[in-house]
Structures are given as C-alpha cells and as structure tokens.
Amino acid sequence: MQGPETRPTFIGNLANPACEQAWNEFVRLYRDIIYRVARSRGLQNADAEDVTQEVFAIVSRKVESFDCSAAGSFRGWLRKLARDTAIDRLRQPQHDVGSGDSQMRQALEQRLTPDDTATLWNVEVKREQLLRACDHIRDQFSESVWQSFWLTAIEHQSIPSAAKQLGKSEGSVRVARCRVMARLKREVDSDDRSLSL
Structure with a gap:
C-alpha cells in the first residue's frame, strides 16, 4: 500500500x-x-x-x-x-435541542x-x-478463502456456521482465516509505518 x-x-x-x-x-x-x-x-x-x-x-x-x-x-x-x-x-x-436544564447540559458536556x-x-x-488493507490484499486470495475470513473475522459468524454456509470443513475455514489474518496484519503494519502522520 x-x-x-x-x-x-x-x-x-x-x-x-x-x-x-x-x-x-x-x-x-x-x-x-x-x-x-x-x-x-x-x-x-x-x-x-x-x-x-x-x-x-x-x-x-x-x-x-x-x-x-x-x-x-x-x-x-x-x-x-x-x-x-x-x-x-x-x-x-x-x-x-432539549430542555436546557442543567441535567441536559451536563449530559452534553459529558x-x-x-x-x-x-x-x-x-x-x-x-x-x-x-x-x-482489506481492499489492497483482497485479490491475493481465492473467493472461498476470502469468504472464510470475511464471514468469521468481519461478520463474526462462528466457524461451524461459516463452514456450513461455504460447504467447507471447519479446519479449512480456520486455516483460510489464519492465512488472511496473517497477511492483513503485515499490510496494516506496513500502513502504520508508511502513514505515521
């Protein structure tokens, strides 16, 4: 990136x-x-x-x-x-907007x-x-690998649910998620170094 x-x-x-x-x-x-x-x-x-x-x-x-x-x-x-x-x-x-009473003002200030x-x-x-980072690395993975990651890490579906939805084993969903997460971490770390504004 x-x-x-x-x-x-x-x-x-x-x-x-x-x-x-x-x-x-x-x-x-x-x-x-x-x-x-x-x-x-x-x-x-x-x-x-x-x-x-x-x-x-x-x-x-x-x-x-x-x-x-x-x-x-x-x-x-x-x-x-x-x-x-x-x-x-x-x-x-x-x-x-509101009543203008001290309780409302205090809530706004908080x-x-x-x-x-x-x-x-x-x-x-x-x-x-x-x-x-997701946009940048997306095309580095097959659709099924990406969906394994997306459903479990981003949409917070359980691994069994994602495996059933994708027609894959739970193990293959875990491996796919880990692959994308490792690549994503490297991409975000690289972004942190290049954009330390």
Whole structure:
C-alpha cells in the first residue's frame, strides 16, 4: 500500500496548492474518519458533512504553518480540529435541542469530552486502515478463502456456521482465516509505518 514517504514531505505537499495528488490522498485517508467522529458527536448527516468540509478548509489554511517538530503529531492536530469543529457546530443556536436544564447540559458536556474523541479518533483510524488493507490484499486470495475470513473475522459468524454456509470443513475455514489474518496484519503494519502522520 503506497502512502506518503515521510510526514514532512506529505504535509509539505498539502501546503502546496498545486499538489492535487497530496490533497486527494489526504481526503481519501481522512474524510470518512472526520465524518464518523462528527456523527458520533451527535451531528446529523448534513451537519457532519459540513464539519468534514470545514475541517478540510481549516487544514488548507493552516497546514502551511504546521511544524512537525514543534506541534506534535499531524493526526493529533487533525483530531483536535475535527473535535473542535464538531463541538462548535453543536454549540450553534439551531442545535440547542432539549430542555436546557442543567441535567441536559451536563449530559452534553459529558458526551463532548476530549478523551472520548481521542479514543473514537483512534478507533476510526484503525477502521480505515483495516478497510484499506482489506481492499489492497483482497485479490491475493481465492473467493472461498476470502469468504472464510470475511464471514468469521468481519461478520463474526462462528466457524461451524461459516463452514456450513461455504460447504467447507471447519479446519479449512480456520486455516483460510489464519492465512488472511496473517497477511492483513503485515499490510496494516506496513500502513502504520508508511502513514505515521
């Protein structure tokens, strides 16, 4: 799986308005993550889409001043932008729904803790890595091997159930799942090294 060669190079390319390839890669890597974080904060679909676009606009304005050596990780910076933008959207008057009593306000504040967003962000990054890795390695396996993996590891079917559905022995389903899982782990590890943004 190809990714930016180095953090500074990738971030530098984002700062260059003429580098469309870097922006396409950036959008591909982070669009769904930002969207799901916004949705998890309680935003409706359209608002989450707006937040995603707002985050991209903020990144385009501020990425040039991002200093890898001083500012920490790019992912951390981006996560904070997504969280803050979603919270700002929720705080706008048209989103003030509910009784307005202190119990409602407390529930909203608890839902918007930075630690929760950081955890969710990390889960979403891992989900995107897994989906990209699955897409990348899919054609390396036969359909029956892939289905053995997919049904048991992704859809959480039992091995006996998957074996019956596929007309295979339980042992062959286990072996197929292990083969794909081992390859998937190598792919995700490779992605972690190449995209440590």
